[in-house]
Amino acid sequence: MCANVFGALKSLFGKPFDGGKRMDHGSQQPPQQQHPAMTRLYEVQREVQSLGPQVCTFSGLKNEREYRRLERELTRLLLEVDQVDTEGRADLQGARKRAAQEVEGLLRYLEENATHPSRLSIEELSRDAQRLVEQGVVEPQRAGGTAEISDELVDAVQELILKLTQVKTGGRVPLRKARYRALTRLCAVQDVIEGRTRQQTLPLPLSEDTHAAVQKINQIMVQVSGARSQLVALLMGLSGRDSCAHLSRVLTELLVELDALDVSGNAAVRNYRKQVVEEINGLLKHLDLEGEGDDTRRYDLAQNDSIRQIEAVRGRVCLLRGEVLRHCGVGDLFRPKPELQSLLTHLDQVDTARNPCIREARRRAVLEVQAVITFLDLREALICRQHYQNEPQQHRAVWMVLGSLSDLQAQVLCFQGKRADKNYILLEELLTKQLLALDAVDPQGDEMTKAARKQAVKFAQNILSYLDMKTDEWEY
DSSP states (O other): OHHHHHHHHHHHHHSOSBTTBOOBTTTTBOOTTOOHHHHHHHHHHHHHHHHHHHHHHOOSOTTSHHHHHHHHHHHHHHHHHHTOOOTTOHHHHHHHHHHHHHHHHHHHHHHHHHTOHHHHHHHHHHHHHHHHHIIIIIHHHHTTSOOOOOHHHHHHHHHHHHHHHTOOOTTOHHHHHHHHHHHHHHHHHHHHHHHHHHHHTSOOOOOTTSOTTHHHHHHHHHHHHHHHHHHHHHHTTOOSSOOHHHHHHHHHHHHHHHHHSOOTTOHHHHHHHHHHHHHHHHHHTTTTOTTTTOSHHHHOGGGOHHHHHHHHHHHHHHHHHHHHHHHHHTTOOOOOHHHHHHHHHHHHTOOOTTOHHHHHHHHHHHHHHHHHHHHHHHHHHHHHGGGOOOOOHHHHHHHHHHHHHHHHHHHHHTOOSOTTSHHHHHHHHHHHHHHHHHHTOOOTTOHHHHHHHHHHHHHHHHHHHHHHHHTSOOOO
């Protein structure tokens, strides 16, 4: 859409305003002996050229100061265009009309992005994250206590991150930018609180009797604990007075104090100081997020090298999957598992650059590879099972369901459609029936049957999850 807006601007800027003469974009000066009305329209054009990129990258909401400024400037230009006196000349009327259309187009684009359902979804998820973090981390710290990071809080943050990655942007740059900024901050919070969780499992600090420097290190560690909660508040927009720059200075000063301590001759104290330094550096790496998202290369991932690597793997998986299904269709079993395992290794080495969208793209590619591997594993298990005849009836019933699940998984692997398609609904119903069939199996106390049924249920649920993933229309 932003490209369309710029294209429309070019259609205005490139069209002759008088007598077929084009404006000289290189010199940015109007032609000589031009009508005063055309000169004024040319001046408006230059202002629109300046505001266009700002409008096309604005990712905020209507209540923000920057939105009001852009709206005010564009409205002013629209009024000035309307006041241009064309003296009844057709060429001037046409030029004024085109100028008005371009300003109106930018106004519409600005409002559409600020009120877009996806933008509102991003804001709603961000507010949910704010409430969650404020209750679980910030408020206990402000009350003078220590925030105990629970598994429930970590899981809730992870769920919000997943929901943000699934917000559709339709390729709109402002929406991509808004989603990326929200994700980077929430992922930074996740990293901080998970670091706090790991810290909760560490042994208590060294006794102050160990070394003269231990007391100072312990004091700094207390300050670092407070800085962690302060950082979380900053990242989530819950700290009105502090700034990332101020917190960065405070943490840097703590590093200087640690560096000045004499801990020579005591390995335990050196390791303790090193641990605290690593804690501080871990917080400092998140303090560069104030300008994060201003670089389009961070959120417009079409040309990202990591995404290209992931897409290359997905392309190869698609070919291997097709070969596997083709061989299964003729009763043969094509076994490219070594290559599939190597693709998993390659995906593990892809650099996500702390980008949650790249991280999610890699995760989904891994699931695609694993889906083919599990399909091959089950097929091989079904073939080998032909040699086992003496087994309990309930155990055989589980294997019959697994055989049906294998056939259904083959259909899921090759499914290309949407959730509204009849094939999707049919596959979902058939997979649900297999889960019900497994639920009806009575193990009768047989441990092997219990384990087999449990594994089969998990397998069926994984197929359903994979089918959902293939149809959720996720985008980078």
